[in-house]
Amino acid sequence: MSAPVSAHYCETALDIAEGPLALACRLARSGAFSDYMVYENQGIWSFAAGRLAELRLSPAGMELTCGPLVRHLPLAEGLPGVGSLLAGLPLRGWRAYGWARFELADVLSGATLPEDSGDLLFLMVPASEVRITDCRVLLRASDEERLKHLAGLVRSDPGPPALTEARLTLNAEDHGNYRAAVATAVAAIEAGHLEKVVLSREVTVPYTVDLAASYYAGRHHNTPARSFLLDLGGLRAAGFSPETILEATGDGQVTTTPLAGTRARTGSPHTDARLRADLLSDPKEIHEHAISVRLACDELASVCGTVHVRDFMTVQERGSVQHLASAVSGRLRSGHGPWHALAAVFPAVTATGIPKQTARNLIREVELTPRGLYAGAVLTCDDDGALDAALVLRTIYQDTDRTWLRAGAGVVRHSRPEREHEETCEKLNSVTRHLVPGE
Numbered sequence: 175m176s177a178p179v180s181a182h183y184c185e186t187a188l189d190i191a192e193g194p195l196a197l198a199c200r201l202a203r204s205g206a207f208s209d210y211m212v213y214e215n216q217g218i219w220s221f222a223a224g225r226l227a228e229l230r231l232s233p234a235g236m237e238l239t240c241g242p243l244v245r246h247l248p249l250a251e252g253l254p255g256v257g258s259l260l261a262g263l264p265l266r267g268w269r270a271y272g273w274a275r276f277e278l279a280d281v282l283s284g285a286t287l288p289e290d291s292g293d294l295l296f297l298m299v300p301a302s303e304v305r306i307t308d309c310r311v312l313l314r315a316s317d318e319e320r321l322k323h324l325a326g327l328v329r330s331d332p333g334p335p336a337l338t339e340a341r342l343t344l345n346a347e348d349h350g351n352y353r354a355a356v357a358t359a360v361a362a363i364e365a366g367h368l369e370k371v372v373l374s375r376e377v378t379v380p381y382t383v384d385l386a387a388s389y390y391a392g393r394h395h396n397t398p399a400r401s402f403l404l405d406l407g408g409l410r411a412a413g414f415s416p417e418t419i420l421e422a423t424g425d426g427q428v429t430t431t432p433l434a435g436t437r438a439r440t441g442s443p444h445t446d447a448r449l450r451a452d453l454l455s456d457p458k459e460i461h462e463h464a465i466s467v468r469l470a471c472d473e474l475a476s477v478c479g480t481v482h483v484r485d486f487m488t489v490q491e492r493g494s495v496q497h498l499a500s501a502v503s504g505r506l507r508s509g510h511g512p513w514h515a516l517a518a519v520f521p522a523v524t525a526t527g528i529p530k531q532t533a534r535n536l537i538r539e540v541e542l543t544p545r546g547l548y549a550g551a552v553l554t555c556d557d558d559g560a561l562d563a564a565l566v567l568r569t570i571y572q573d574t575d576r577t578w579l580r581a582g583a584g585v586v587r588h589s590r591p592e593r594e595h596e597e598t599c600e601k602l603n604s605v606t607r608h609l610v611p612g613e
Contacts, residue, residue, distance in 0.1 A: 181265055183303075183314040184321045192332055194219040194306040199390045200332055201304065202403055206323075209298065211271045212389075212403040213554055215562055217307065220554070222271045224301030226316050229259055229270070230407075231278070231295035233287040240264060240299070252282055253520070256295065257513035260555070263299065267314075269556045272297035273409060273566075276545035279521045283531060296407030297555070304328065341391075342381050342609040344579075344602075350375055352598070353591035355540040356583075362536060363587050369465055371527035371536050374582030375598060376543055379570075382612035383577045385412050388570055392608035396493035399431070400564035402552045411547055413569030414604060416492040417499070419522045419551055422512035424558035426505050430474060432524045434466040434584055435459035435498030438600040439491060450489055450496060458588040463487060463498040466523045466584075469530075470502040473518045478504025493568060493604035512561035516551075522565045525549035525582065547571060548580040568604045579605055 190197065198212045198219045207223035214220075227240035236247040238259040245262060247255040260270060278294040281287055287294075302324050303314040311328055315321035352375040359371045389403040389412035398414035421429045436459070437449040453459055467483060475481045481504040490499040506515060526549070527533025537545075548571070553563035571578050581601040583594040 183265075183267055183316065184318050185312065185314050186321060186325065188311050188313065188325065188328060189309060190306075190311055190328065191309075194308065195390060195393055196332065197304075197306055197311070197328065199386050199403070201327060202386045202405075204327060206327060207302070209406050210404065211298070211406050211552075213271060213552065214393075214398070214401040215554070219306040220269075220271070221304040221306070222269070222298065222300035222302070224316075224320075225298050226265070226301040227263055227268075227299040229256060229272075229295075229297040230293045231256065232293050233281055233289050233291050238262070249281055253513040253517040254511065256297070257511050260297075260557075263557070265299075267557065268299045269303065269554055270297040270299050271554050272407065272552075273404070273547060274520070274551045274553065274563075275547055276521055276525075276550040278550065279526075279530075279534060282517065282520075293407060296409075298406060341607065342379070342383070342611055344377070344379060344606045344609065350542055351540070353595055356585055356589060356591040356594045358540055359536060359585040360587065360589055363585070368532040368536070369528040370462060370584055370586050371533040372525050372549075372582045372584050373537065373594070374541060374545065374548065374580050377579045377581075377602060379577040379579065379609065381577070381609070383570065383572065384610045384612040385410060385570060385572055387610035388412055388608055391610055392605060395608055396568070396604055397491055398493070398568070400552075400562070402564065404552065409547055410572040411552075411566070411569050413552070413566055414493060415552070415564035416490070416497065416567055417522070417524065417565050419563040419565050420512070420516050420519055420561060422515055422559065422561040424556070424560045426559070427503065428474065428478065428506060428512065428515045429501055429503040430470050430519050430522075431499060431501045432463070432466045432470050432522070433490060433492075433497040433499045434463040434524050436495050436583070436597050436600065439494055439496050446496070453489065453496065453498060454487070458586060459498060460487070461588070462584045462586050463500070465528055465586075467500045467502060469523045469528050470519065473523075474502055474504045474515070477506055477510045477514045477518050479507055480504060494607070495600050495604065512555065512559055516561065516563060520551065520563075521549055524584070525565060525567065527584075545580070549582070568601065570605055570609070
């Protein structure tokens with residue numbers, strides 16, 4: 175049920191002793207909220223719950239609902255239309271939280287999907303919000319009563335975390351056609367149809383999993399660029415995103431951070447240093463990374479003035495793996511906003527391929543199931559023009575019937591099916607080691 179809409183949020187700040195991760199997970203596990211999202215962004219953790227407003231994009235079009243206000247736009251408006259709808263919200267200081275499925279790219283490129291395909295993008299402006307740093311929280315709510323309830327939950331004595339130390343084991347071996355799919359992709363690349371494609375495979379978790387507890391356990395052992403936990407818009411997931419698809423500031427600066435090229439992290443400093451040196455000298459990995467950065471530059475150049483690359487081909491540690499990483503930045507040209515920039519770079523080159531359309535066609539041909547949230551985005555956007563979109567990888571997915579994982583690897587001309595399969599196992603380890611059993 176939608177909360178009543180007022181022009182301003184009610185706010186208060188509190189000092190806390192509880193850690194941000196512990197508090198965010200406690201709020202998620204409290205049972206007080208039916209729709210919520212936790213999002214970690216560079217030292218600030220946000221917990222958002224309750225729908226003050228919502229925006230849905232489906233094959234039928236876009237719809238914004240905020241109290242009695244309902245507005246529609248056709249799909250032809252594309253992602254900039256999302257920004258136009260949000261700009262009409264009758265409140266100030268809002269931040270929207272939500273997600274975009276990988277298949278959003280299909281409708282944005284003009285493909286026709288069945289109207290019963292469900293939402294491809296979902297955003298919620300929360301009725302209750304908690305922004306958490308190390309020792310302080312900012313509470314925001316649509317009215318004083320909600321604010322009081324939120325403060326009571328934050329102040330309540332958490333006691334010792336009631337999280338089991340047990341962990342599930344999972345065989346991540348390929349029981350499908352992944353190696354054969356990689357061989358098919360290499361043949362397509364050698365025939366000149368494309369330069370790169372990222373192929374993924376799904377692994378079913380044959381146990382009941384406590385999603386919030388697994389997020390808590392996994393975040394202690396991962397080093398993500400962003401992390402998230404959500405039960406929102408019909409999707410449930412917890413993830414440790416290795417990279418951002420887009421970071422946009424309110425003054426028009428935009429950045430995308432492609433990661434491509436991978437080696438394992440073992441926990442042994444000597445072995446990890448050897449693998450790092452191998453990564454930095456591997457022609458296949460360097461080629462895969464360089465062409466990904468090239469496309470990222472071209473994409474941002476379509477909406478920006480001068481585009482520049484910084485920290486080219488540095489190594490970033492992300493949980494059980496290490497990656498080659500770069501940052502590509504620019505300033506939006508007049509008449510362009512953050513949603514134009516997201517449309518230019520979505521879906522991420524590091525989860526699709528080059529050229530993207532050809533890569534997506536091959537992905538649909540050889541992957542056994544639709545990707546859904548995998549390789550899509552979990553994101554926040556603010557009324558001042560800031561937007562932050564995390565690439566959905568290293569994630570646990572859950573619905574009423576099952577729990578599953580998914581991982582992929584970038585395939586180029588010199589790829590070998592066995593090595594690409596091994597890379598998916600290395601990435602899955604960022605999650606599989608930390609699965610906590612549910613009741």
